[in-house]
Amino acid sequence: GAVVSQHPSRVICKSGTSVKIECRSLDFQATTMFWYRQFPKQSLMLMATSNEGSKATYEQGVEKDKFLINHASLTLSTLTVTSAHPEDSSFYICSVSTGLNEQYFGPGTRLTVT
Amino acid sequence: SQKIEQNSEALNIQEGKTATLTCNYTNYSPAYLQWYRQDPGRGPVFLLLIRENEKEKRKERLKVTFDTTLKQSLFHITASQPADSATYLCALGNEAGGTSYGKLTFGQGTILTVHP
Numbered sequence: 166g167a168v169v170s171q172h173p174s175r176v177i178c179k180s181g182t183s184v185k186i187e188c189r190s191l192d193f194q195a196t197t198m199f200w201y202r203q204f205p206k207q208s209l210m211l212m213a214t215s216n217e218g219s220k221a222t223y224e225q226g227v228e229k230d231k232f233l234i235n236h237a238s239l240t241l242s243t244l245t246v247t248s249a250h251p252e253d254s255s256f257y258i259c260s261v262s263t264g265l266n267e268q269y270f271g272p273g274t275r276l277t278v279t
Numbered sequence: 280s281q282k283i284e285q286n287s288e289a290l291n292i293q294e295g296k297t298a299t300l301t302c303n304y305t306n307y308s309p310a311y312l313q314w315y316r317q318d319p320g321r322g323p324v325f326l327l328l329i330r331e332n333e334k335e336k337r338k339e340r341l342k343v344t345f346d347t348t349l350k351q352s353l354f355h356i357t358a359s360q361p362a363d364s365a366t367y368l369c370a371l372g373n374e375a376g377g378t379s380y381g382k383l384t385f386g387q388g389t390i391l392t393v394h395p
Contacts (some may be wrong), residue, residue, distance in 0.1 A: 166325065197381070208385040209323070210369065258322045266311055266372055266381050270322035 167193035167261045171271035175218075179279055183247045188259030194239035195261040198270065203256040204272045215242040215259075249278045281307045283386040285369060288358060291392045298356040299391045301358065302369035309371035312345055312352050317366045326367075327354075342350070359393045366390050 168191040178184045188198055201209040213234055214222040215223050221234035233245040246253055256275050260268040286301035302312070302332040311330045315323035329336045329345045329352070336343045342355040355361050366388040 169322075171322075208387040211382055211384070214382065225353070256320075260322075262381070267313070267325050267328055268383060269325060270315075273322045275320070 166267070167195070167269040168261050169261050169269050169271040171257075171259060171274050173274060174272060175181060175277075176274045177277045178249055180250050181248055184243055184249055184276060185243055185245045186257055186259075186276075187210065188242045188244070188271055190240045190261045193261060193263060193269075195242075196239065197262055198236060198242040199260045199262070200234060200242070200244050200261065201258045203258060209258065212244075217242075236266075246276065249276070251278045254278045260267075280307070282383060283307070283369065283384060284369060285367075285386040285389045287389055288387070289390045289392070291394065292359055294312055294360060294393055294395050296359055296381045298359045298391055298393070299315070300354040300367050300369075300391065302352040302354070302386055303350060305369055305385075308347075308373075310373045312343075312373075313342060313368060313370045313372065313383065314341075314352075314354050315368045315385075317368055318364075323368055340389070356391075359391075361395050364392050 170189045172187045198215040200212045203209045212227045215234045215236040217236045224231045236242040256273050258273040262268050262272045284303045285309045292298050309387045313328045315316045317323040327343045327365045329343045344353045368388045369386045370383040
């Protein structure tokens with residue numbers, strides 16, 4: 166498998182500010198990473214596919230200008246929530262696919278927008 | 280539209296019994312199906328993957344079946360333990376072109392509680 170870390174684990178920000186979440190693949194060079202969002206008692210919803218060196222692919226209904234994804238290296242992808250609002254409060258999780266269709270997830274980042 | 284349903288929101292069983300979780304899907308022809316475990320406040324942990332041409336797969340106390348005719352997967356935990364208590368998610372995917380980094384669609388999960 167792959168070991169994936171996320172930073173920060175928890176973040177509280179004020180409405181209107183931006184927050185950046187990092188996803189690192191510690192032992193695997195990941196060409197592709199995925200970003201998910203999970204609301205309480207709901208399942209994971211794929212937001213976007215992050216491709217190293219190119220633009221991310223966003224799922225329908227996810228605003229690419231609000232959720233900026235940068236995948237500048239094979240071990241790091243970042244998700245920036247711009248102009249965050251309380252409805253963006255959620256659990257954000259990234260994953261790495263190792264090419265065998267298995268995905269290895271980070272521990273998640275709890276975002277609270279006040 | 281694609282729909283994935285996990286049979287129940289919660290399942291309670293006694294320690295030592297076999298837990299059986301169900302995942303049904305409609306309007307979908309997945310190339311493979313996966314099961315994950317998720318603990319509160321944590322990311323999912325990969326457990327098993329089964330492909331469309333496989334009927335059954337085992338890993339230690341875990342067993343997964345995949346019936347593409349019924350569009351159903353069963354996930355069994357034998358000799359269950361309180362430490363098995365968690366949310367279990369099924370996820371379906373298709374082979375992506377080229378590098379095969381397929382996207383996953385998740386069910387809503389079943390909360391399993393194993394009582395001592």
